[in-house]
Amino acid sequence: MTTEPRATPTHPPAIEVVGLLKSFGDHEVLRGLDLTVAPGSVHALLGSNGAGKTTAIRILSTLLRPDGGRAAIDGHDVATEPARVREAISLTGQFTAVDDVLTGHENLVLVGQLRHIADPAATADTMLARFGLTEAGDRRAATYSGGMRRRLDIAMSLVGDPSVLFLDEPTTGLDPEARIEVWRTVRELAAQGTTILLTTQHLEEAEQLADRISILHGGRIIVEGTLEELKALLPPARVEYVEKRPSLEEIFLSVVGSAS
Template sequence: MTSSAIAVSGLRKAYGDKVVLDGIDFEVAAGSIFSMLGPNGAGKTTTVNILTTLLTADAGTVRVAGHDVAKATKQVRASIGVTGQFAAVDDLLSGRENLQLMADLKRVGSGDQVVKSLLERFDLEESADKMAVTYSGGMRRKLDLAMTLVGAPKIIFLDEPTTGLDPRSRRTMWGIVRDLVAEGTTIFLTTQYLEEADQLADRIVVLNQGRLVAQGTADELKRQIPGTHVRLRFADPQELGAAARILPAGTPDEEELVLRVPSDGQSRSLRALLDRLDEHALNAQEFSVHSPDLDDVFLALTGDTADVVAQRTDKEAIAR
């Protein structure tokens, strides 16, 4: 296997007049976490389906684990594992039986030992002989990923692996993903949770209307978006008004008693701002620097607010 676990060049796919993928190019480094972001309908699922041999591309070349997906389908399938958005477990089988079934289908030697090892790794020993229908959402996702690991695939495709999970279960899954990468596995991640990509991904691409509109690390993408500012909260409207007058570039929020002042976030600029407040005997009760996050990047690059608004609503609900 080369340093590139996945190499995609000029990938195109259309259904009639509808162009789904319009000549995209990217590479995924071996032993890394690569995340593809984009609004619904951007072409993420189509890309994954082509990379996992479930769809045929109209044009372009795709190599996965060193194999051409169009010419070496069997070799590609032997090298990958796929965990879909919805857990593909058999509810009428126990956790152990689900894993054993996968071991039998993949003709894994020492299947019993592999099953035992995966049950231990995913902390499923106590529930191993219970029917999967009794499992919680987090347990089902862990079992689903454990089933994907039967056969030790080099590359794993995770399609929105934490959808519907509570914050604790989500972080458990993040830990498992990091452990897999530490062992040399390559992860291709699609997710609607931008925080997830921010936390996990070594490299991110943003897909919009079938085209890659940006790629880089999370920090590189954030730096493309202006909007770093200092947030100052004051005790009363009078102090807020006075601060707004001496810092005219700021945007006041009278309801929250907050003034947002554009800044590059560097220490010299921050010191000058605070000195200006001191000169007028003004004191901010709270002071913080805010930089654009992946939500801002997503909005700026795709113009699609639905997914980000839904995430923010979800975060607020969890906080409450």
């Protein structure tokens, strides 16, 4: 995990949410959501299906208007300054935005053109190298493995150097190897100063990556803190001696690794 920088009076929180409300018909999804994310940190937002994680991300990324409350990215209000917010953020959803017909390089060039980058081709080359995809750059994305597609998707999200990246269930449907690839990518991004808000249902993912963790339930954050602070909410662990057997995931990775 990275060492979490703190917001200062001259440097506002990367993400600040106060009393956020959102309903769909009679169904209240967010009922006073409060959330603060420090610059350059990885913050995990946990919750069961329907807890409101994706709704919160859609509001923060200006894709959905809240019914009440306030949200800001790098000090810019998502409701009144949506253009400034879009300049500062990028979003990687549960399903990749990769175009299978295009090569990896062409996907990145297209995003660079949409973001009005001065030299999209050079930027594409840089991003392919950064994410270990240079050798696959001229192949159609349809030939990529799940982990490669997700890395390309994240690379596309980072064209233009956004300061805040939303990762909404980034490892959904990935095999264990691909999931570890994505984890490595997230750690590298955090080390380089990108602020990451991660939503996930995989608790191990939050344990591995997050500087701080918030648990969303009933439309509100019910607990927040570091992993150690959350562990302290439970009774002290008892020391017991048990036989440690490898998990199926450990067996899978060991067998695959030894065969490669």
